[in-house]
Amino acid sequence: MSLEGDDLAGLEARIGYVFADKALIDLALTHISAVKGEAPRLRSYQRLEFLGDHVLGSIVSHMLFDAFPQAEEGELSRRLADLVREEACAEVAEDMGLGACMRLGPGEAQSGARKRRAILADVAEAVVAAAYLDGGYEAAHKLVDRFWRARLEAPRRPLRDPKTVLQEWAQARGLPPPAYREVSRSGPDHAPRFLVAVELPGLQTAEAPGASKQEAQKAAAAAFLAREGVAEGSEA
Structure with a gap:
């Protein structure tokens, strides 16, 4: 069942973006276990997650480049890796409240997939891609800035051993x-x-x-x- 009504409005309010094409955000929230019939991978968030991974990396790289004008390539690379790693993306998904919004098959829902870090991270990236496809680079940049800016300015773990x-x-x-x-x-x-x-x-x-x-x-x-x-x- 697609996200709609107050649930969709609540999600859009949390992420700060209203989708013109609601099918995109619905797809971003759909796990393969919830898809029946042929080509389930094409009707789940997997393709969006692929795109979102690269869009997120590009936007965060741009943000880092502007935020740390004295940082050399090595430092920027370490900061980027910290911000786009699975754990960081899963934390963002929790901040967005994506776990409760995901479409899951009964088995995955019962096994605690709504709190599984790898799935949450993938869905966060898929949502970034959905915003990018729906509203362009500016829309995706605003969404990423909203949820990654604080992490960028104050890393939650040491950048180096x-x-x-x-x-x-x-x-x-x-x-x-x-x-x-x-x-x-x-x-x-x-x-x-x-x-x-x-x-x-x-x-x-x-x-x-x-x-x-x-x-x-x-x-x-x-x-x-x-x-x-x-x-x-x-x-x-």
Whole structure:
């Protein structure tokens, strides 16, 4: 059954765009499991998701280019990857309220597909494509700006592994690679806690805990970088 009436109006209000061709948004919300008969893939969101993936990448790239005029290609690429990854798109789909609007087959609906990250991400991209086909680049740009701008301006996770950033920072200053040392281990075997220290010659040691040695090492590197005033997304 197609989305219509108050449900459609509510979705359009949330995403900030009213479709002239309602069939496009209906298609963007249709999972293959809800399609019967021949060529189900052509009557689901899959083709729109393909287009939306590329439209989203183009728009976000443009936004990044304008927002960070001093950023080099490497940083822009890392920011782009963070913004268009599956998890980010799924979060946008939740913000749009797409889960409740999707057309699913009974089996998928019962299995929790409305909350499945991969499906939500695909539907978010399909909606971007639907807006692009219905209203052109400007319509798609406005929709993407509405839901990705805050993420672009304030990334929700470090753009780079803090251990990598610290190693490059040390190398740029003629220092050897950082040394990580396990300070202590506590807790039961099934839920251990590690305290790790990171050391560089002539600089104060930084320590941090974690549920694994790797997690503690990353936390220690992040603590070191924070103390030295180095942003994890920056170049060495």
